[in-house]
Amino acid sequence: MEAKKIRKTFIEFFESKQHQYVPSAPIVVKNDPTLMFTNAGMNQFKDAFLGNEEAKYPRVANSQKCLRVSGKHNDLEEVGVDTYHHTMFEMLGNWSFGDYFKKEAIQWAWELLTEIYKLDKDRLYVSVFEGDKGDNLAMDKEAFDLWKAIVPEDRIIMGSKKDNFWEMGDTGPCGPCSEIHIDLRSDAERAAIPGKDLVNNDHPQVIEIWNLVFMQFNRVADGSLKNLPATHVDTGMGFERLVRAIQHKSSNYDTDLFTPFLYTLEVKSGKTYGKDEETDIAFRVIVDHIRAISFTIADGQLPSNNKAGYVIRRILRRAVRYGYTFLGFQEPFLYELCDLIAANFGDIFPEVRQQKDFISKVIFEEESSFLRTLDNGLKRLDQIKKEMAASGETVISGPTAFELYDTFGFPLDLTSLIARENGLSLDEKGFAQEMEKQKNRSRAASEQETGDWMIINEDVAVEFVGYDFLEAHSRILKYRAVSSKKGKLFQIVLDKTPFYAESGGQVGDTGWLISEGEKIRVIDTKKENDLIIHFVDKLPVKADTLFSAEVDAKKRKLTMNNHTATHLLQSALREVLGDHIQQRGSLVNDEVLRFDFSHFAKMSEEEILKVEQIVNEKIRENIHLNEQRNVPIEEAKQKGATALFGEKYGDFVRVITFDPKFSVELCGGTHVPYTSQIGLFKIVSEGSISSGVRRIEAITSVKAENYLRGQEQLVKEIQEILKNPADLKKAVESLLSERNELRREIDSLHQEKASGVKQELLKAVEPAGNKNVIIAKVTLPSADALKKLAFELKNEVEMALVVLAADIAGKPQIAVILDDALISSENLNAGQIVRDLAKEIQGGGGGQPFFATAGGKNLDGLDHVVVKAKAQFLK
Ligand code: ATP
Ligand code: MG
16 A cells, blocks of 8 residues: 555545544744753643633544654654654644544454554553552553454553553643554564564664554643543654555664655765665665755744744754765755655645745755854864874864764764774763753753742633734633742733734834733733733732723824735736745744745846835835734635744634735734725835845834934935035036046056156065175055065066065055075075064065065154164175
8 A cells, every 4th residue: 555545545534433633733832931842742732731722623534743852742863763753744633532442443453453453462562550559540441352252361561650551741631541553574584583572662673653542531730630521632653664564674764655766866976775884874864854944934934043943954964964975975966855754744745836936945055054064074074183193192082073963064973984094093971071061052042931830710721812902801710930040030921912922024012001000011922832921020019900901002092003015915916027936934023024935046226126116116005904813724825825934823713914915915914994094105125045045124104204314314414514515416427427537547657657666676686695685665555555565576586585564654564575596496485584574564474485474663763763674685
């Protein structure tokens, strides 16, 4: 069965059991301070399990793009070395939200694996939670009995809390789980050692494929467990491992999910997969990493220097390094695999097909720039080798290896490889110490401590009323303290709030919480998952009371101007540049709007002007806002609403329209009721921020007005400086041409003078031994003129030794030039001579053996230079 069919079969199987298929959530997580990337199928349902949100369907099935390269789940170092952990993988899941429980979950899992996929029952093992004394929990008898009815008892393994009890975090929903493992060894191997002994033992052929989690408890703050009012099922099956089991392969990489990639790499590199373990690891690393890189870029995360972007950059570099070191790729190669990604995954994940060209361009640029860094690193390493040879050292020190790692992106394995090739060794311990030091440094910088929530009012649903009101009567539901290096703040959750929480590029609202006798400033509003959190720097004395929550209306209004202008800008860009324009990021606050979009060329002046004109036209048309909430997503898409890649949309969306023929966008932000409120739109900059992505910064209303007034003022001032000419432009032009004319004249005067000086000097040549010596004090207009003069003298005088002590616009300079023959025959060195003479002008310098210069501070010293040089060379 082909991989595509296996995925489809999974979904169809659960659809036949009344499950709703939902598409994968983006792989890049927004609005969750605890998570950068989706690392399990359950992430997108977290709010439903926590009770913050009602589940949309009682039964769901999906295939979720996951990435396990940071935080709690980090498999990066295993990837490529083993054959069943990936950075990016698909997690197939079936879900019950307060609907079915253990019985159906277990029966269906078994039915699907053994009857539909026809996996060999003799190779499967299941595990059951054995209980835990500390938590006062008995074994999961219910699951045990259910399994016993299907599989022989000796295939059931009892598992500890570590393996078989799943928890979302320190608090929250949790429960026992049952895992399904498969033994993929040969018959002979299986006869020799029973598979049961190898489950959960990191054996590469005895692996976990499916985890069925039964959520039935809630862990509360004091550490105890309470029964959940409703029970849920959350399952996760590694798709790549499943495909391998069904296709009877001994490695995930031998399945049709990866073989097309391996084949292409073989052709490109001229190397063969499956011959040599070191090369094989490189093959696997590359075909694994290209998926992680492509999928995250498709979901809007570009490689960069911090946070999630840095994680992606590191994965990309890891792939490039392996390709460079083991497969001989000295030029970018990864980007060429994007066609295969689109062809193999575009059906189920259309984003990688739609953005193929963009993804490949971004990867190409990253690769190219990293290969340059790598090159510099190799040069640095050459230098290190020389230094070590000179001092007789043979061990590359920890700090040196760390410098290569940190500055040049050289991983330890690469440095150690090169070391070995050169008969050197490497201080790995020292490297680890440096690494630890750096970790501590960055930990200290980012550390943030979050206190426990203090509950003031019992959980009620939180209501956002900020689309319609800038004020509300609100109560505090809960609050907690957060302290970081920047200081201590408090986070407050209100039952009802007009405060817009930062999202979709729009900044969070600021404002006040006002109660009797107290007024507390709200400094910022942000989302944590779907929870709206207000940041304050002090807590109200009386927390359990009614507050008037008031948004800073002036700031919000200016922000709205910029947000609507951003929509108009996006549509105008499409009109002027074409339909390929995709939003790549945006920032909207009360001062400025910033819009990043995919486009491969610099915008011309005319294009910028045209875009500006269109937006201002739309402003003057005074188009009214058409805001629709809760539009079914399909309907919105049919209307042609612009959606963002990597954005998580629900089934119902908010659609913001300014003229259905001009701008229709899915958007949660706040907008002006009429476009005329924006007043004026002005682009202030356009430039590139990374490969294929451009950024426009623009301002509106009062800001734009002030900007134009400033420009006008500037022109006025220039006019005054120029004594109010009738035609300002002409006046500046004639000033410039006059200046050019004068410069030409000066140049020719300088030349005349210099050639006069040269003639004088040629007359003053004094022979001394086999040398012809010129030593003189001269006055010259520039350092260039001095150099030119020195070279001309060398050319025109045989066996010349020239020392010029020059006054250059009041600054002393010395130039020494020698005939090349004198360097060896007389053992002379211009650099040494100039350094010695420079003492007379309190300066220093250097150069090459035949030509050197020095500058100094003491102009009066020039005469001494002449005397000293004469004493030295004219005897
Ligand atoms: P393992 O112990 O093998 O790392 P896990 O306990 O981390 O697995 P879960 O968190 O239970 O796995 O995830 C559910 C399923 O996802 C696993 O049963 C496995 O099939 C799959 N899986 C987990 N990590 C990876 C990975 N890095 N690459 C591919 N599949 C994975
Ligand atoms: Mg794991």
